[in-house]
Amino acid sequence: MTHDTLPQFMRDRGALRGVTVLDLTRVVAGPYCAMLLADLGATVIKIEHPADPDLTREFPPLHDEDGEPVSGFFAQFNRNKLAVSLDLKQPDGRATFLKMVEKADVVIENFRPGTMDRLGIGYETLRKINPALVFTAISGFGQRGPNAARPAFDSSAQASGGLWSMNGTVEEPMRVGTVLGDLSAALYAAIGTLAALREAERGGAGTGSGQLVDISQQDSIVSLTENALVTYTATGKVTVPEGNGHPFVKPYGRYACKDGFVFFGAYTDKFWREACTVFGDTELANDPDTATMAKRFLPENYRRKVDPAVRRWLAEYTKAELEAMTGDRFPLSPIKGIDEVVDDPHLRERDMVVPVRYRGTTFDVFGNPVKLSNGTFEHGASAPVVGQHNDAVYRSWLGLSESEYAALRAQGAI
Template identity: 55%
Template sequence: MIDDETRTWLNSLGRFDAAPGSLAGIVVVDVTRVVAGPYCSMILADLGATVIKVEHPDDPDYTRTFPPMLEREDADPFSGFFAQYNRNKLGLTVNMRHPEGKSVLERLVAKADVLVENFRPGTMDRLGLGYERLREVNPRLVYAALSGYGQYGPYRTRPAYDNSAQATGGLWSMNGPAGGAPTRIGTIIGDLGASLYGVIGVLAALRHAEHTGEGQLVDISQQDSVLTLTENAVVSYTTEGIIPEPLGNQHPFVRPYELFACKDGFVFFGGYTDKFWKISCDIFGEPGEYDEHPDLQSMGARFREDVYQEQVKPMVQRWFAGRTKAELEGIAGDLVPLSAVKDISEVVGDPQIAARDMVVDVEYDGYGMLRTFGSPVKLDRTPPRARGLAPDKGEHSTDILRDFVGLTQTEIDALREAGTI
C-alpha cells in the first residue's frame, strides 16, 4: 500500500478527489487491453485504487482506435470507448520484451499490491514476468489473470474472444427466437462477466494478503464466468436431462413473464404470481373478468403451456395493444412488474438513471464533454469516483518512474532513447 508521501504525489497529479475511495492506498499494475482486463481494473480505480495502466510504447491498447471518437483540431482523435473503460488510471509505457522493460515492471510490481493481466496463458511466463516470477519479487502480490479458458485445463492455450465464451459456456445455445437458431447475447457478456468476477477475486485475495502478507493467483475464465450466468440450465440438465433451447422472450416455466407489444413499442410484463395476476386483472380487465375465469386464478394453471397460449397470453395482448409504453407504466408500473423496453436514448434520459447518477459527464480538455456510464456501486461513506479521466498513452511515465519507482531522470531518458518506454 502507498505511504503518505506517495499519496501527496498522487494528489499532485489530480488523481484523488476530496473523498478517497475504499481502496485508497492500493496500487494496481494494469497490463491489460481491450475490455475484460481494463474494466476489472477500472472498477478498482473507481473504488479508490491507484491503477497504473501499462502499454507498449509502439503497440498500445488498440481500443484507443475504437469508435466513437472525440475530435480536436490540434491533436489526434481520442476514443470514447477507450475512455469508458480506462478512467481514473495513470498512463505508463513499457516494452516488457526489452530486458530493461522487464526490470522496470519488476520494480513497479515490488511496490504494488495487485497486477491484472488478460493475455493468453503462458504469455507472461514467456516474458519472464509470470506469476511464479513476480511472487518472488513481491510475495504479497495479488496476481489476477483473466483469460478465455483459465490457467489450466485442455483449452487453456486456445485464443478466445467474448463470443468464444458465449459459445462454450452454454449461453449462446439458449438465446434466440423460439424454434430458431441460437443468437449471441447482444453485448460482450463473457468479457464483462469475467471483469466482475475478477474484481471479486481481487478483493477477496487482498483481504487475505492484508491479514497474512501472502498474495495469490486469481484465475478467472470467461467460459467459467458465462456458465454461471445460465440460470437453471445446469441443474435442469443434471436433474431432469433437459437441455435448454432458445425460447425467445419467454421464461422456461414462469408465465406471463415476457415481452408484449403495445401501441408504440414493447413492454416487459411479469405478473405471474397470484397476487400480481389479480392486480393486473383488476387494472386492465373488464369488470368481473377475474372472477369469470376461476380456472386462471391458480399460478400453476397459468404456467401450463396450453392454458397460457390459448387464454392468458391473448388476454394480456388485448390489455396492452391500444396503450403506449408511458401509459402502461403510468397505470401499473408502481403496482406490478411492468416496464417499458427502452432503447439506449431513452435509458440515457431516464429519470431513475439520472437520480442514480448512472450517466456522468466528463470534460476532456479540447475535446469536449464525454457522457459515459457511472458506477452501479453506491457507497455512502466512500463513494466511487465515476468522473475520472482516461490517460493519454504514457501520460504519466516520467512521474511514475521517477517519483514512484525511484529512477533518476538520466535513467528515464536512457529508457526512452532505447525505446523501452
C-alpha cells in the same frame, strides 16, 4: 495496504485508497475490471507498449480533436487511470516493471496463458519479488485445463459456455448483443481481486499471503446460464432458446403496446390480481382457470385465456402510459432503446450516465453500478493518453533517478 507516504497523484480517500494496481490489460475484460477498482479509489497504473498501445484507443465512437480521432470506447473503460508506456520485451523495461511490482498490490493481465511467463514476468516470478502480490489473470479458458492455450474472444465464451445455444429462437440461436463474456469476466475478476486483497491484508506484510486469481471467460458465461446446467444434470433436458418468453413462468415476457414493446411479468397471484384490477378485468381475476399461479402456468389455460388477455390489455396504451398506470403495483417495464435509457431520469439520478474527459473531448459514458455511501470516483473522471504519467510514476512513485529515467527514454523502453 500500508505504503510509504503516497505521491500527490495517488488517492488519499476512497474505499480502495492505498491500493496500487498495475494494469497490463487491453480491450474490455481487463480494462473494465481495473476501471471498477479505480472508481472505488485504487491507484491504477495502465501500462502500454510505447509503440503498440491498447488498440481500443482507435475503437468507435470517435470524435475529431484537432484532426486526431479520439475514442469514446477507450475513455469509457479506462477512466480514472494513470498511464505509463513500457516495453516489457526490453531487459530494462522488464527490470523496471519488476521494481514496480515490489511496490504494487495487484497486477491484472489478460494475455493468453503463458505469455507472461515468456516475458519473464509470470506469477511464480512476481511472487518471489512480492509475496503479498495479488495476480489477477483473465483469459478465455483459464490458466489450466486442456483448452487453456486457445485464443478467445467474447463470442468464444458465449459459444463454448452454452449461452449462445440458449439465446434467440429455436430456429436461430443468437449471440447476446453485448460482450457478456468480457463483462462478466471483468466483474468476477474484480470480486476475486478484492477477496484476495482481503486475505493478503489479513496476513500482514511479508507473510506470502498473495495469490493467483484465475478468471476464465468461459467459466463466467457458464455461471450465467441460470438453471440450464442443473436442469440437464438432474433431468437430461437440454435448454433451448425460448425467444422472449420463459420456460415455465407465465405471463412473463415481451408484449406489444401502442408505440413499441414492454416487459410484463405479473405471474404471481398477488401481481396477477393487481394487473386484473388495473386493467379492469374482474371476470378474469375470478376465473377458476386463471385464479392461481399453477393454473396460469398450464399451457392450455395460458394459450386460451391468459396470453390473449394480456395482449389485449397492453395494446391499448403507450409505453409511458403503461409505466404510469402500473407504478409499483406489479412488474412492467418499457423495452427502452439506448436513447431512452440515456434520458431516463431514474438512471440520471443514480449517476449511471457520467461525463469522462479524454484528449480534450467529453464523452457521456455509463457510471459505476457500485454505489457506496462514502462515494466513488466516476464523477469528474478522465482517461489518459499513452505515457501521460511516465514522469510522475517513474520518478515520483518508483523513485528512478533522472539518469535512469533518461536512459529508459533513450532506449525506447518507455
